[in-house]
Amino acid sequence: MTKISIELKHVSKRYQPASSLFKRKTSSPLVLKDINLMIPTGEFHVFLGQSGCGKSTLLNIIAGFLPKTGGEVLVNGSEVTEPGSDRGVVFQNADAAIFPWLTVEENVGYGLKMQHVSDKDRKPVVERSLNLVGLEEHADKYPYELSGGMKQRVQIARSIANDPSILILDEPFGALDAQTRRTMQNELIDIWQKTGKTILFVTHDIQEAAYLGQKISIFSRSPESHIAITIPVDRPYPRNVYSSENEQLVNTLNQYFEVGGPVK
Amino acid sequence: MKAVRVKNLEESTPITDSVHQAEALGAKAEAGIGTRLKDGFLFVAKRGLLAWVLLLVVWQIAATVMGGSFLPTPLKTLAGAQELIKSGTLQSDLLVSLFRILCGWLIGTIIAVPLGLVIGQFKIVRWLIEPLINFFRFVPAIGFLTLFLLWFGVGEVSKVALIIYATMFPIIINTISGVIAIDPLKIESAQSQGASKFQIFYSVVIPSSVPSIFTGVRLGLGGAIIAIVAAEMLAAQNGIGYLIYTSRLYYRTDWIFVGIFILGFIGFLSDTLLRLFGNVVLKKYGISDSRRTTK
Numbered sequence: 001m002t003k004i005s006i007e008l009k010h011v012s013k014r015y016q017p018a019s020s021l022f023k024r025k026t027s028s029p030l031v032l033k034d035i036n037l038m039i040p041t042g043e044f045h046v047f048l049g050q051s052g053c054g055k056s057t058l059l060n061i062i063a064g065f066l067p068k069t070g071g072e073v074l075v076n077g078s079e080v081t082e083p084g085s086d087r088g089v090v091f092q093n094a095d096a097a098i099f100p101w102l103t104v105e106e107n108v109g110y111g112l113k114m115q116h117v118s119d120k121d122r123k124p125v126v127e128r129s130l131n132l133v134g135l136e137e138h139a140d141k142y143p144y145e146l147s148g149g150m151k152q153r154v155q156i157a158r159s160i161a162n163d164p165s166i167l168i169l170d171e172p173f174g175a176l177d178a179q180t181r182r183t184m185q186n187e188l189i190d191i192w193q194k195t196g197k198t199i200l201f202v203t204h205d206i207q208e209a210a211y212l213g214q215k216i217s218i219f220s221r222s223p224e225s226h227i228a229i230t231i232p233v234d235r236p237y238p239r240n241v242y243s244s245e246n247e248q249l250v251n252t253l254n255q256y257f258e259v260g261g262p263v264k
Numbered sequence: 265m266k267a268v269r270v271k272n273l274e275e276s277t278p279i280t281d282s283v284h285q286a287e288a289l290g291a292k293a294e295a296g297i298g299t300r301l302k303d304g305f306l307f308v309a310k311r312g313l314l315a316w317v318l319l320l321v322v323w324q325i326a327a328t329v330m331g332g333s334f335l336p337t338p339l340k341t342l343a344g345a346q347e348l349i350k351s352g353t354l355q356s357d358l359l360v361s362l363f364r365i366l367c368g369w370l371i372g373t374i375i376a377v378p379l380g381l382v383i384g385q386f387k388i389v390r391w392l393i394e395p396l397i398n399f400f401r402f403v404p405a406i407g408f409l410t411l412f413l414l415w416f417g418v419g420e421v422s423k424v425a426l427i428i429y430a431t432m433f434p435i436i437i438n439t440i441s442g443v444i445a446i447d448p449l450k451i452e453s454a455q456s457q458g459a460s461k462f463q464i465f466y467s468v469v470i471p472s473s474v475p476s477i478f479t480g481v482r483l484g485l486g487g488a489i490i491a492i493v494a495a496e497m498l499a500a501q502n503g504i505g506y507l508i509y510t511s512r513l514y515y516r517t518d519w520i521f522v523g524i525f526i527l528g529f530i531g532f533l534s535d536t537l538l539r540l541f542g543n544v545v546l547k548k549y550g551i552s553d554s555r556r557t558t559k
Contacts, residue, residue: 065452101548
């Protein structure tokens, strides 16, 4: 039996409206309602949904940035209460997420430094991580000298350097041009296959989901968003985007994507 | 916009700066005389020298019309400066003022930056201190002068204390806004790499606030110069402010103008040096010279 990496049991989320002296608290609708999911260790899992459907909210809850309203979120068997280096996060906005005052190398080594890993022990890990994303030539550069794709590589490398069990990516390639995006997707698959980490990938791009996901969870529309269906994709990598199988998959995803699930 | 303005100026004042044009032209021998004149003109205008040439011309004309000590000519002012330099007054007054500004500004910075960081970071401290800051920052330093003279005596301490006071507010306020405006994504990305709250404070919050702190420090320097001149006019036996104030007793308006130009130079040079420091040393923190980027 495979180990479970992420387990969600009846997870719900409600954003608490700001209360003030003169305004009584009114309850807002649930953003997420009764989310149940099991992601085995080493799976490449994609959250697919329209903008504002709550997929990023769920991801933030798993990462520990947001508190949940109800249910259980277990990562490797223990309840998530706060962010931690066991869950590496790659944000969409690399400019905001990486530290502009540190070089590429220092950015990648940041987490280890905070864990008091000595310079000597840090160096090989940082080097390995940079090699993995192909940034070894740019170790001494500052972020403002890098392109958008390279900045995302820095984010991926720094997450890998902390050796998390899960890599969470929140629409990481959304801001990149089509060609760079495809390159990055291929590299991510490569990194995933080399490291064997569990990957949780959020996107609103159906083609991207079909290209990457081992399993694709489609979110219904908000409010009270939930996972409409989880579709397993049993096709080898790298995937042929022009095959009839791919077309079929995209069509299926499209159906669910547009109505948020088959009409009830 | 800029180009249009320069062009208009070119049409209205074609002769005034022929000397500067000639200087700038030496290198471009191969170009036609027309383009060379134009290039030379732009060289002078872009560097802000044109404004100074204009000022000198207007000044000279006005001084000739007014006559006498009411408004001394540029040359008379220059002679007055030579006089002051020969007697050694100008140098000693300048040094005294610089020393006061530097002391007060440095001490003010050392107190204000940590204070601003703590106020920005901790809500409770903000609730306790920010209301007071928002009240007292409207009280000009000079309002405290007599009080400081009573408390700290007529010596250097009261003047330096005044500059510390004047320096602190812009630095505190800018530092606070720098801390508050930090992108939550930076905090989250540090958290997801296992950094503790204290680690995040010194390794993320402080570096992110550097551009705002730097702006505050620059503004603080301006405040320091304003405060010291006022203080020296009212309660000192030396310094540039004292020079300006006492010159009226001898009806030496030329010395007053010397003092005014010296103050301008102090401000301009120190700010230029600071900006240079920011561009070179603090570049990685995201400080860029707006003049250069908006070219």
